[in-house]
Amino acid sequence: MSMSAVFAETVKVSWAAEPYPPFTSPNASGEWGGWEVDFMNAICAKANLDCVITPVAWDGLIPALTSKKIDVIISSMTISDERLKTIDFSDKYYSLRPAIVGLKDIKLDATPEGLKGKVLGLQVSSVHQRYAQKHFGDAVADIKEYQTLDEAQQDLAAGRIDAIQADAFALNSFLKAPAGACCELKGDVAKDEAILGHGIGVGLRKGDTALKEKINAAIVAIRADGTYETITKTYFDFDIYGD
Structure with a gap:
């Protein structure tokens, strides 16, 4: 095990427990895959986060976050003014259409x-x-x-x-x-x-500034090094990030 893995911060990541292809869906063995799963893996690796997956029903995601049962939501959640009253978000990682x-x-x-x-x-x-x-x-x-x-x-x-x-x-x-x-x-x-908000972002608890900064930096990094584009081309034949 590398020294970076030893000192990786453990975070509990959640997405909706229901299939939402091509972003998240389980296979016959119950293993989750999709664009958002690949995105999460890239973000966690780039930010040196040990991400533990805990799927939660869609309408239970924000309550689970605010009650500290999970730390991060990566579930195609829109950055809306209404949600910003309760939770915080990273910068957008794709656009809502x-x-x-x-x-x-x-x-x-x-x-x-x-x-x-x-x-x-x-x-x-x-x-x-x-x-x-x-x-x-x-x-x-x-x-x-x-x-x-x-x-x-x-x-x-x-x-x-x-x-x-x-x-x-x-x-x-x-x-x-x-x-x-x-x-x-x-x-x-x-x-x-x-x-309709301002794009799709990673949901975070208000006050988790350090984690937000790590995730925002990781989003910038995977877009800069081509990882984001490589992941996207696996699932889409068009741009999903937008302006």
Whole structure:
């Protein structure tokens, strides 16, 4: 064992215990993989952190962080003004691109007028939930909430709802899968930074300044040395970091 490994700081890292491909998902043996898992491994190595993985249900991540059951959230969590009241974040490590995906045989688009009378599905406790309630709540017939994006996608494929709102990068994975043959991208939603936030960041407890600085430095380093680009090309054929 190297001396650096001996003196590595141990941190408990968590992501949502539900599959969220291509960012995090378990294989048949229960081992987690995906873009965010590879990103986490690169960050932990660069920052000399001994990262212990503890998956937690999506809506339990922030309570687990604030109660010190975990130290870090790496789970495609948006840096939103609402969340910043409770926790802190690293600099962004990829951009959020909220979009609407719907059934191919139903005409709709990502506007209140285009969704009028439709049933829209989304993940509970997400920025998409708050956005849809504000912008589409008076137009749609119903907003159906799901514990996981996967459950929403299953109902969409079965025709039980008309559309879903989620991050386009995750929806792209669904559309490429056999289950997504039912559906197509209907468009990106209009910007609302107050709700949709400032990109995706690593969640941290307020006051964990030293850990935040280590993680921010590691993000800069893996982008500079090509590691970030190499990881991204494994899962995407387009840029996800943005401006």
